[in-house]
Amino acid sequence: MFAQAAHAFDPFVVRDIRVEGVQRTEPGTVFGYLPLRVGETLTEEKAAAAVRALYATGFFTDVRLEAEGDVLVVAVEERPAIGVIELSGTKEFDRDTVLRGMRDVGVAESRIYDRAALERAEQELKRQYLARGLYGVQVTSTVTPLERNRVAIAIAVDEGQVARIADVRIVGNEAFSDRVLRNELKLSTPTWFSWYTKNDQYSRERLAGDLEALRSFYLNRGYLEFNIDSTQVSITPDRREIVVTINITEGQQFRVSGFTFGGELLGREEELGKLVQLKAGDVFSGERLSATTKAITDRLGELGYAFANVNAVPQIDRDKRTADFTLLVDPGRRVYVRRINISGNTRTRDEVVRREFRQFEGAWYDAERIRLSRQRVNRLGYFKSAEIATQPVPDAPDQVDVNMAVEERPTGAFLIGAGVSSTEKLILTGSISQQNFLGTGKSLDLSVNTSRVFRTITLSQTDPYFTRDGISRSFDLYTRLFDASRLALGDYRIRTTGAGVRFGIPYTEFDRISFGVVAENTELDLGPTAPTRFVNYVNSFGRSSTGLIGTIGWSRDTRDNALAPTRGRLQSASVEATFPVADLRYWRASYAHQWFVPIGRDYTLALNGDVGFGRGFAGRDYPLFKNFYAGGIGTVRGYSPFSLGPKDTDGRPTGGNIRVVGSAEFVFPFPGTGNDRTLRSFVFFDAGNVFTTQDFVDGRESGFSISDLRYSTGIGMNWLSPFGPLKLSLGFPLRSRPGDRTQRIQFQIGTGF
Numbered sequence: 001m002f003a004q005a006a007h008a009f010d011p012f013v014v015r016d017i018r019v020e021g022v023q024r025t026e027p028g029t030v031f032g033y034l035p036l037r038v039g040e041t042l043t044e045e046k047a048a049a050a051v052r053a054l055y056a057t058g059f060f061t062d063v064r065l066e067a068e069g070d071v072l073v074v075a076v077e078e079r080p081a082i083g084v085i086e087l088s089g090t091k092e093f094d095r096d097t098v099l100r101g102m103r104d105v106g107v108a109e110s111r112i113y114d115r116a117a118l119e120r121a122e123q124e125l126k127r128q129y130l131a132r133g134l135y136g137v138q139v140t141s142t143v144t145p146l147e148r149n150r151v152a153i154a155i156a157v158d159e160g161q162v163a164r165i166a167d168v169r170i171v172g173n174e175a176f177s178d179r180v181l182r183n184e185l186k187l188s189t190p191t192w193f194s195w196y197t198k199n200d201q202y203s204r205e206r207l208a209g210d211l212e213a214l215r216s217f218y219l220n221r222g223y224l225e226f227n228i229d230s231t232q233v234s235i236t237p238d239r240r241e242i243v244v245t246i247n248i249t250e251g252q253q254f255r256v257s258g259f260t261f262g263g264e265l266l267g268r269e270e271e272l273g274k275l276v277q278l279k280a281g282d283v284f285s286g287e288r289l290s291a292t293t294k295a296i297t298d299r300l301g302e303l304g305y306a307f308a309n310v311n312a313v314p315q316i317d318r319d320k321r322t323a324d325f326t327l328l329v330d331p332g333r334r335v336y337v338r339r340i341n342i343s344g345n346t347r348t349r350d351e352v353v354r355r356e357f358r359q360f361e362g363a364w365y366d367a368e369r370i371r372l373s374r375q376r377v378n379r380l381g382y383f384k385s386a387e388i389a390t391q392p393v394p395d396a397p398d399q400v401d402v403n404m405a406v407e408e409r410p411t412g413a414f415l416i417g418a419g420v421s422s423t424e425k426l427i428l429t430g431s432i433s434q435q436n437f438l439g440t441g442k443s444l445d446l447s448v449n450t451s452r453v454f455r456t457i458t459l460s461q462t463d464p465y466f467t468r469d470g471i472s473r474s475f476d477l478y479t480r481l482f483d484a485s486r487l488a489l490g491d492y493r494i495r496t497t498g499a500g501v502r503f504g505i506p507y508t509e510f511d512r513i514s515f516g517v518v519a520e521n522t523e524l525d526l527g528p529t530a531p532t533r534f535v536n537y538v539n540s541f542g543r544s545s546t547g548l549i550g551t552i553g554w555s556r557d558t559r560d561n562a563l564a565p566t567r568g569r570l571q572s573a574s575v576e577a578t579f580p581v582a583d584l585r586y587w588r589a590s591y592a593h594q595w596f597v598p599i600g601r602d603y604t605l606a607l608n609g610d611v612g613f614g615r616g617f618a619g620r621d622y623p624l625f626k627n628f629y630a631g632g633i634g635t636v637r638g639y640s641p642f643s644l645g646p647k648d649t650d651g652r653p654t655g656g657n658i659r660v661v662g663s664a665e666f667v668f669p670f671p672g673t674g675n676d677r678t679l680r681s682f683v684f685f686d687a688g689n690v691f692t693t694q695d696f697v698d699g700r701e702s703g704f705s706i707s708d709l710r711y712s713t714g715i716g717m718n719w720l721s722p723f724g725p726l727k728l729s730l731g732f733p734l735r736s737r738p739g740d741r742t743q744r745i746q747f748q749i750g751t752g753f
Contacts, residue, residue: 021076033057082150163235164200225251252318264329300329301368302367307332358509458479478499490530491529492525492531515552517549518549555571612659636686679718684731
């Protein structure tokens with residue numbers, strides 16, 4: 001090649017260099033790669049090196065060196081540039097995604113055309129399709145010359161059909177059946193929900209995850225020597241079906257004979273021994289052993305040993321089928337936190353996250369305080385995720401930096417609620433709120449409801465850190481109009497207008513007390529056929545009532561997550577009472593308790609209770625417009641909203657001064673979705689009703705009675721959709737009485753911004 005590109009010539013001193021044949025490439029670029037300079041002596045060795053250097057740039061298809069006297073002529077022929085790339089048949093991927101992938105391997109518009117790079121792009125595109133289970137894909141590239149030394153590349157894709165998993169075979173299992181083991185795998189044969197989960201499409205990543213799940217299944221049941229011997233993936237000649245075969249050796253089941261400690265125990269052997277979750281005689285469990293080492297590591301982390309390491313070394317006795325474990329503890333060096341770094345909070349101010357931290361800079365590292373800090377940040381509800389990593393400080397073995405990375409989520413919400421039945425029209429409610437106004441951590445809520453039944457305008461503003469100690473302050477302004485005639489509750493309307501201020505004081509990490517005062521005015525507008533109880537009330541106390549209401553409350557929140565909790569409790573209690581400076585004389589108390597209990601890895605039992613009681617004092621009756629109501633989503637599903645409880649002589653619900661509501665939900669993954677917590681199913685059982693201690697029609701005393709409780713059961717789903725949280729339930733009333741109004745389907749959906 002070099003004999004042709006650089007003709008034989010006698011060595012000479014180069015007095016000038018001329019470049020010929022360049023169109024797009026600047027001559028300066030050629031001079032930059034050319035390992036020759038004016039004034040140097042050109043030899044055949046240097047000429048060959050120059051040709052090699054210019055070829056290596058990839059810019060040229062031909063390079064020649066010629067001599068015209070003492071002038072060196074560099075003649076080149078440029079490679080064509082890619083003028084345009086056309087794609088056809090790519091349904092599985094969008095065009096921009098494919099072009100980005102091709103650009104990464106060197107194929108893009110305006111770049112130098114390289115056939116090898118195009119072949120790499122074809123192979124990468126095929127690999128992406130294979131990962132989606134499209135094994136019959138065909139990729140064909142056509143290169144067409146264009147003017148000005150350019151080419152057009154047309155890539156035609158025939159995706160073919162997705163190859164489905166026809167069978168998953170497990171060979172070598174004796175202790176457990178194929179059905180039990182297949183339930184541990186995500187890869188499966190097609191089901192009715194495979195269009196969503198894609199679990200019937202093979203991928204290496206899913207197979208690797210399934211093999212680990214299979215290994216964990218056996219280790220958690222004592223099979224210490226379990227081994228996956230091999231895996232085979234075969235595809236039918238038509239490339240439409242795949243068979244996955246997993247060959248395993250189960251080995252024997254082992255029991256634990258005992259535990260001993262080794263290494264540096266810091267004088268805490270007895271304390272650490274209490275953290276061991278496996279006892280002598282137990283069947284070995286890899287999960288419980290991991291939990292043991294983690295508990296010990298966490299405890300050492302609470303003492304400042306951020307990089308503690310605990311290794312479990314087994315000694316196996318195959319004859320007795322037992323294993324004795326030695327826990328080697330290496331606490332490492334005790335460290336303190338130099339700096340706390342926060343990233344990812346593009347909208348939320350840094351201080352909003354920092355004030356939730358219970359680990360402080362300059363203090364000893366405490367793993368429990370860091371865990372609590374992460375939990376508090378998650379409970380804010382401002383972020384999709386909040387992850388903490390500990391990073392050693394270079395050249396400072398006793399210091400670490402704590403780095404929190406958060407991912408912002410929309411904190412504004414537009415909420416729509418609706419109920420559907422065969423007897424009533426669609427009822428809509430709506431609100432707009434911003435929990436993290438301008439990234440300050442303050443919330444601003446505006447509720448505007450123009451439905452036929454409720455017409456409300458409510459404006460609330462809360463500053464959770466009104467003081468640096470975490471005392472919150474809230475302002476509320478509201479006006480509400482309740483048109484009972486729209487729900488056939490009676491010919492009357494209630495308009496309430498008020499303003500108030502509230503303060504909240506945290507006194508533990510989970511507990512908060514609150515107090516406030518509200519000034520409120522209520523007006524009753526009665527129609528010609530208003531219920532007798534309202535006519536009597538107006539005759540006794542007038543159409544307009546004012547009150548100055550004091551409130552005090554307590555709440556405790558230990559949930560692991562505010563959006564989709566799986567463990568913990570949320571409790572709240574409140575009492576409100578009027579001051580003797582206005583018309584109203586009453587007090588009202590309520591208590592609510594939510595309890596989330598994890599059952600295994602995928603299931604949650606959610607229990608909920610809500611009770612309320614109100615009473616008048618100083619010779620005044622309890623105000624009718626402060627009555628409790630029940631029925632509908634949030635209380636007793638399957639019954640129409642506000643329909644339960646006492647009724648007047650016309651059969652219209654009156655509400656009452658006592659409410660008792662309880663529910664139990666068993667939450668589980670939506671069929672076919674695996675452990676996807678954004679989409680969950682539940683079955684529920686609700687119970688509750690509203691009662692009264694005084695009947696305003698004939699003066700009879702009634703009160704709470706278990707025999708009057710209403711019950712319902714049903715199924716539903718929760719979905720954290722891209723449009724916001726959606727809750728749908730299908731309820732079936734139990735023990736219905738004559739006059740009860742039922743509503744089977746109820747849903748609530750919102751959207752974020």
